[in-house]
Amino acid sequence: MASDSGEAESSSADIKLQFAPFSSALEAGFWHKLTQKKLNDYRLDESPKCIKGYYCNGDPVGLPTRLTLEFSAFEVDGSTPAHCCAAVGKLYNTNTLDAFKGTDKKALLENESKELWNAILSGEALRDPAVLCRFILLTFADLKKYHFYYWFCFPALCFPEGIKIIKQPAVLEKVFSTKQIAALQEAYDGLCIKGGTTAVPYFLIKYTDDAIHLALLAEWATFFPCTTKVTVGVYDPCTLSQHPGWPLRNLLVLLANQWGSMVDTVEVLCFRDRTLQGIRSIQHSIIFQVKLPELPTDSTCPKSVGWEKNPKGAMGPRMVNLSECMDPKRLAESSVDLNLKLMRWRLVPSLDLDKVVSTKCLLLGAGTLGCNVARTLMGWGVRHITFVDNAKISYSNPVRQPLYEFEDCLGGGKSKAAAAVDRLNKIFPGVKAEGHNMSIPMPGHPVNFSQATQSQAQKDVEQLQKLISEHDVVFLLMDTRESRWLPTVIAASKRKLVINAALGFDTFVVMRHGLKKAPAGQNACGGDASSSLSCSSASSSSTSTPAGSAASVTGSSLFSNIPGHKLGCYFCNDVVAPGDSTRDRTLDQQCTVSRPGLAMIAGALAVEMMVSILQHSEGGYAVASSSDDRMNEPPTSLGLVPHQIRGFLSRFDNVLPASLAFDKCTACSPVVLDHYEREGFDFLSKVFNSSHSFLEDLTGLTLLHQETQAAEIWDMSDDESI
Structure with a gap:
């Protein structure tokens, strides 16, 4: 075994003590935890972090002297594995590979050595000998490739000259009798019980043929009143x-500093406690004698060594590649949110990602808008996405709907809901996607043709009610205006916010529905008040004409600061x-004919609006932001929380209007919600099977039309009389 560079070369007449250096054993769990810490806690912080490793002395012959760091290394105050000694260290995690390479390793070692030397001078090392086993870990984590670069250092203070061996190491069973070995084992167990641990790193020994006594280092003065013979023990890995192993090095420096003037020869017991096939044995421990060299008299910190060599035997770092051995699904789990977590490092430190990731989104419609909304939701880390659609994939769909391919159109076409779920799972296996192939009953589309039709409509309503109850955000992404009516009513009743996107040829509207106040004793989302959404919802629609051209007629004119x-x-x-x-509509009137980029823009804005709502302290009750x-x-x-975003692609312009709820609204007015909540499906059946005049009569729109018409006639008669 080669001598360290910090020690003098052995002469032909003297045999110098050599130490087995630590071999770092950093388990995969350590790198997993470092990845989490880097993304969630450390971010760009390069200041040293306290971590903990451990070493044991029960390894079979042939294994290297290991210092192990695992998943629990970041829990410094946590427990240490049984029959292992803790080693506390400092983690220096750099942000770039260049910073890792450019770190002043010599300075790191010198600083740590000075702290160790000061602990020896002050007596702290006597009171807490664990400080003698400290380490440095310099790392760089390439989280895109899952390559981890690291360099391990165990600082060891060196004597100006080598340590001379007076008595060669011998196996304990050749020096101690069977009785003494048994007594030593019993005494060590008693010392561990006294210290409340299963392993004591350093201890003092006195022994005779009949008895063996052990004590802690701090008890030196009372344990060795006479210094004619001193024996120390080290828990040797x-x-x-x-x-001997590396932990002995700093102990000998401590002994030379504290008692070198009184003791120049020390007997060392390297205590090795091995269990093979259920039988415990310490007989393979070794014992030898050394002469302690003198330390400088000016109290300057001795020279130190400790940086680990790389696998080639040269001074240099190591690299571990975990991208191949890690479960690809786990890699995807940790990597999919990388962009989001990087946002928080510099750009948006206050971003609450947990609210976004935990939000359950219901997408009613898996067409052009639905596909784009789903992809954007996944980009924000949303894990729970549910599709509802009753259509099959046609040959015209894949070029506009990015979750489908040509093969999905063959054989009559796959179900859109099922195919969308399959594609999301292929994109990211960690997503919890569901698909429901079902129709949504609509006003003006009668369901009373037969008992079976009526029964199926009732089942569809019940299923839709269940789905809306189970989700936090509802996206309405269907093709027609009337298909959004029932989800709007249900979501308003259940206090689920809705974001609505509608498309024209070159115009769109994205809006959030007003969130009704909850009855006393019920939270805003109709459930647990601790919901992460805190009352947010969203809805989108893919229709041929954006709604909202009659604001001035209805009295819901534009305002600001609307809660x-x-x-x-x-x-x-x-x-x-x-x-x-x-x-009675032509093909172009039945389909949503729009500029190809419009759905992508509207779908993305719908999700971005939802995320902004989630970041607001009042959730869906947030005051609407306007263009002003x-x-x-x-x-x-993240910025504003508007009520509506109305876009005009022809002039590449967006405006942010806000409007009040209309007391005669056919979907969310109090009279409609009251009838729905009291009568349930009976009321809905009347809406489905009747003409549009039913809702207009119920809400007072019919009377409003009559009054408006009368006022116009009166104005005309006044004009004629002038």
Whole structure:
């Protein structure tokens, strides 16, 4: 075994003591935990962090002297594995590979050595000998490739000259009798019980043929009143028969500093406690005598060594590649949110990712908008996505709907809901995606043709109610205006917020529905008040014409500073009830004909609006931001929380209007919600099977039309009389 560079070369007449250096054993769990710490806690912080490793002395012959760091290394105050000694160290995790390479290793070692030397001078090392076993770990974690670069150092103070061996190491069973070995084992166990541990790193020994006594280092003065012979013990992790392990080095420096003037010869017992095939044995421990060299008299810190050699035997770092051995799904889990966590490092430190990731999103519609919304949700780390759609994939879909391919169109086409779920799982196996192939009953689409039709409609309603109850955010992404009516009513009743996206040829609207105030004793989301969503919801629709052209007629004109519970829904700006919008329409009128980029823009904005709502302290009750607020201090770390975003692609412009809820709305007005909550499906059946006049009569829209018409006639008669 080669001597350390810090020790003098052995002369031909003297045999110098050599030590088995530590071999770092960093388990995969350590790198997993470091990855989490780097992303969630350390971020760009390169200051040293306290970590803990351990070593044991029960390894079979042939294994290296290991210092192990595992998943629990970051829990410094946590327990140490049984029959192991703790070693506390400092982690220096750099942000770049260049910083890792450029770190002044010599300075790190010198600083740690000075702390160790000061602990010896002050007596701290006597009171807590564990400080003699400290280490440094310099790392760089490439979290894109899962390559981890590291360099391990165990600082050891050196004597100006080598340590002379007076009596060669011998196996304990050749020096101690069987009785003495048994007594030593019993005495060590008693010392561990006294110290409340299963392993004591350093101890003092006195022995005779009949008895053996052990004590802690701090008891030196009373344990060795006469210094004619001194024996010290070290819990030794080395398995070599002629060499001690690294922990002995700093102990000898401590002895030379504290008692070198009184003792120049020390007997050392390298205590090795091995259990093989259920039988415990310490007979393979070794014992030898050394002469303590003198330390400098000026109290300057001795020279130190300790940086670990690389696998080639040269002074240099090591690298471990975990990308191949790690479970690909676990790699995806930790990598998919990398961009999000990087946001918090510099750009948005206050970003609450947990609220986003834990949000359960229901997507009603798996078409052009649905596919784009789903992809953007996954980009934000949302794990729970549920699709509802009753259509099959046609040949015109894949080019506009990014979750489908040509093969999905063959054989009549796969179910959109099922195919969307399959594709999300292929993109990211960690997503919890569900698909439901079902229809949503609509006003103007009768369901009373037969008992079976009526029964199926009732089942669809019950299923939709269940799904909306189970999710935090509802996205309405269907093709027609009337298909959004029932989800709007259910979501309003259950206090689920909705974000609604609707498309024209080159225009779109993305809006959040007003969140109704909950009855006394019920939280805003109709459930547990601790919900991470805190009352947020969203809805989108893919329709041929954006809603909301009648604000001035209905009285829901544009305002500012409207709180969330007073905001209108998609139907609040309409003065007619929804009906069958596809009847007697040409193909271009039945389909959503829009510029290809429009759905991507609207879908992305719908999700971004949802995330902004989640970041607001009041969730869905947040006051609506308007275009006038663009120059003001934003209410969330991500910016504004508008009621509506109306886009005009022809002039590449967006405006942010806000409008009040309409008391005669055919979807969210009190009279509609009251009938729905009291009568349930009976009320809904009347809406489905009747003409649009049913809802207009119920809400007072019919009377409003009549009054408006009368006022116009009166104005005309006045004009004629002038």
